[in-house]
Amino acid sequence: MILKQPILIGIDWADAKHDFHLLCPDGDAQTGVFAQSPQAITDQLKTWRSNHPGAQFAVAIEASKGALINALLQFDDVVIYPVNPAALAYLRKSHRHGGGKSDPVDAKRIAEFLRERIDELRPLHQDSPLxxxxxxxxxxxxxxxxxxxxxxxxxxxxxxxxxxxxxxxxxxxxxxxxxxxxxxxxxxxxxxxxxxxxxxxxxxxxxxxxxxxxxxxxxxxxxxxxxxxxxxxxxxxxxxxxxxxxxxxxxxxxxxxxxxxxxxLPQHPQYAVAASLPGVAANTQARIIAAMGDGEGRYETAQSLQCASGIAPITEQSGKRKFVSARWACTKFLRQTFHEMAGLSVTKSRWAKAFYEDQKAKGKPANTAKRALAYKWQRILFRCW
CATH class of the missing domain: 1.10.287 (Helix Hairpins)
Structure with missing residues (x-):
């Protein structure tokens, strides 16, 4: 019998062992620990499968790469949901204001977070080998x-x-x-x-x-x-x-x-798009391809790309108080890729140079002007991709 709802599993990972908290659709819960070894991970999955035949397993974990992720990606019945550690930190504090924590409790919080937010979370997508x-x-x-x-x-x-x-x-x-x-x-x-x-x-x-x-x-x-x-x-x-x-x-x-x-590079299906970008050499072309992925699916909108890369600013408002600041909660390598790409385009694109100079004429610092240009380039790239 195939369950309509997936089995939800929160994993608090560590270097040598991993605590898990499993939630069934009927409300039952299971807890346990397994070691960080290929055999232990395979054995644990076999146990889950025998206890829940035909089920899909939705696994939430505070990581998007690493040894455990690499091991779990090979199983077709496992869907991985990377969770932002900052989001879980706020959830943890809402339960324990003093800041106390333990691995089994953290695994439980991750599982509860997955249960409440699974519709909002995006599963880990694995691009093509190239x-x-x-x-x-x-x-x-x-x-x-x-x-x-x-x-x-x-x-x-x-x-x-x-x-x-x-x-x-x-x-x-x-x-x-x-x-x-x-x-x-x-x-x-x-x-x-x-x-x-x-x-x-x-x-x-x-x-x-x-x-x-x-x-x-x-x-x-x-x-x-x-x-x-x-x-x-x-x-x-x-x-x-x-x-x-x-x-x-x-x-x-x-x-x-x-x-x-x-x-x-020339073997990639999106190489022609990356190669057409002005001022961008092979190393930056590869970084753009890595940032954008294989095609549709990684980013739902251009704005999601701009936010994920930290190029889009963040607005905070409370009552009459409102201010805009840089978005620091992002992957630094991703932000750096688009920031550098925008700077390179200024040397070869008349439009990019005109926009950049206009921003500086308005009193914007060079880095802010490049970030504004990167914001524009991301909209163009999203459409091309």
Whole structure:
């Protein structure tokens, strides 16, 4: 016998085990705990199936990704409802003003929240493998890029403290390959000068710096040391080599991510739309595809996209008091994607540039003007998708 209503399950997840609270349509409730392992999750689902043959299981959980989510997605009779932790925090406080909590009680609250709001909640939608791969590659690449930026800033500050002549290389980027290779080979000024001008010139030729080889070699040979204190030089140079080697590894893997993205992009059904956006290169195109999904279904309206990404402002009103503020409750990577896309479009689209300049002429800061432009672009993208 197939139940008309699904079995509702609230799960309070953790690293090693998960508490659950199960609600049947007739009002009966069951509670329990299962471990975070493939076998334990499969066994628990078998138990639910044997107790409720033919049922669909609606599972609410405070996450949209993770080990438990990955395991549950493989079962056709399980529908996952990601729940915003902030919403549950308010529900929890309404029951316990002092803030006390426990895992079994949290699982019960999640199940009750699902029972009351299931018509308003949206089940977790899994995109096609190609879209999911582009999304993961884009997000992981950006994580590596941010890590590289942090390390490059650290290296720049360190060089100024003991080896300032390196700053005179005027590299386009602080993580330029030739600069990192030179620093690893010659971590102190004494070592570089000991090699001699001819050898330095030859070394720069080997780094494909033929045009600047003479200038850089002479720059090194004419440089005066900032400090000759041995402890400072030994410790600083050791740390500089460590950071430079990390940056070389990050450079390698970022290039690999970008090559994978460029290879996969043209295979996506929505590639033509993403590629038509002005000023947007392959990496941002992949992020747009990941943000929008496979097509219809992820966002019901353009406004839902604008709110989910944090681009739409939020209005608060109480009595005569009313004000508009930025929407911070959103996925930061998603907001960043559209904000950057809007900024890039200004360089290639006359309409985008005119709108952006008009916003600035009204006294809006650059970031606010870009966010307003992103708001417009999202309406266009939603219609195109």
């Amino acid at each position: 879209t999911r791969e582009l999304a993961r590659l884009s997000e992981d690449r950006r994580f590596a890029v941010d890590a590289r930026a942090d390390l490059a800033n650290e290296l720049t500050a360190l060089i100024k403290q003991y080896y300032p002549v390196i700053s005179g290389f005027a590299a386009a980027k602080p993580y330029a390959s030739f600069l990192l290779s030179f620093l690893i080979e010659y971590p102190t000024l004494d070592q570089a000068q000991a090699a001699g001008e001819a050898k330095l010139r030859s070394y720069f030729h080997g780094l494909n710096m033929k045009r600047k080889a003479d200038h850089l070699a002479k720059l090194i040979m004419d440089a005066k040391p900032l400090t000759t204190e041995e402890v400072t030089l030994r410790c600083s140079s050791k740390r500089a080599v460590m950071i430079a080697e990390q940056l070389k590894v990050l450079n390698k893997h970022i290039r690999s991510y970008e090559a994978n993205i460029k290879e996969l």
